[in-house]
């Protein structure tokens with residue numbers, strides 16, 4: 001067999017929809033298309049039954065106790081926004097202090113920034129050089145006015161796993177409500193809300209071989225009930241938690257994708273970790289000045305964030321377009337800033353700018369990765385040689 005000449009190594013940004021998942025969705029787009037809220041006729045009732053089934057299966061796939069704990073959203077961004085803004089409104093009478101950490105996803109940090117503008121006090125915990133928070137710092141941050149902790153399960157740029165279970169235990173002992181952005185978890189690590197001990201949790205289907213445009217906000221059933229104030233108002237769908245016609249095909253697809261993730265994460269994770277580790281070894285064997293950013297052990301099995309000293313990050317990324325890797329830097333405006341995640345871990349700006357994120361998927365092959373490793377070595381050598389000549 002010939003060598004591949006392209007690779008997709010950006011699975012933390014999005015994954016391909018599993019063919020089985022896509023096949024399940026097609027008839028729901030073309031035939032069983034009725035509105036699940038149209039309970040007055042047969043097709044509507046059929047759609048409603050399918051939506052109920054998707055909700056039950058989604059609940060089971062993440063270890064939730066009841067289907068009513070699941071709200072379907074348009075993705076993890078909406079789930080995070082709803083959880084933070086909606087819970088803040090519910091909890092404001094108890095206190096106005098919220099704790100998060102500095103490497104959260106923008107869909108967590110931006111709502112927090114808005115709350116800050118509305119008079120909330122926000123404590124952003126720092127991270128150690130490995131990208132993980134320290135529990136002592138969390139302990140010290142909790143005050144009698146603290147009402148909410150949000151902590152991501154795994155970082156999208158480095159794969160660093162946060163100690164969510166321990167942090168949740170600590171926070172809840174202080175009467176603090178706990179939310180977790182677990183968008184990077186399914187298919188790579190165990191995602192079980194009971195095991196994690198969190199009150200609210202956000203997920204996204206397209207990060208785990210499901211369709212785009214759908215996600216989950218899990219809210220634990222408790223007494224008295226605590227559900228985020230909804231952001232979307234209207235017809236009262238999703239038990240009043242999220243108005244708008246439910247995306248039935250996507251919900252059914254996501255339920256299956258999450259079931260597959262729960263069945264496969266361990267085995268897929270071991271395979272991805274083996275390939276990923278081999279890539280890191282290859283780079284470190286053939287190049288000087290290679291560092292891997294993130295924890296050695298407490299890391300997603302598919303993610304590698306690698307810095308190459310002495311190369312220009314943009315030039316490297318441009319020369320590796322055929323690998324579909326992503327920059328460590330958040331480059332939204334075209335003027336690349338070194339990644340704030342790496343900066344928070346103490347990586348120097350120039351090195352942070354010379355970093356790439358490689359994220360594997362369950363379809364990544366060893367041929368693909370060997371080819372990618374060789375391409376990276378060749379390009380880094382070429383860019384370093386050019387840099388020397390330019391001096």
Ligand SMILES: *Cc1c(COP(=O)(O)O)cnc(C)c1O
Pocket residue numbers: 012074075076077078105107152154155156181182183184203204205206207213214215
């Ligand atoms: C991708 C991602 C999100 C956003 O998910 P969408 O469904 O694309 O809105 C949120 N948090 C993390 C950690 C992510 O990786």
